[in-house]
Amino acid sequence: MSQDENGREAAPLGHEMTETVVLTEEQRTAQKSRNRAIALALVAFVLLVFVVSFFRFQQAFETRQAAAQDRAEAAQEAEPAEPVEPE
Helix, strand or coil: CCECCCCCECCCCCCCCCCCCCCCHHHHHHHHHHHHHHHHHHHHHHHHHHHHHHHHHHHHHHHHHHHHHHHHHHHHHHCCCCCCCCC
């Protein structure tokens, strides 16, 4: 293998060398803590979107029911009280 400008072995064409980072126990603990905080924030956001959507759909449903009831009452009032018999 050839060497790069830093004296390390260069990967052959088409192959990349991967470097791994070894974290200390303190870094791992901090990383886990951050991951938990991110997960908690994500769950809270999803729940917030769900609750807001639920109440908005409920409000829209109630509005549609009220409008349908109003239309039914208006149609009932528009009908004559006594049916007219054909002659």
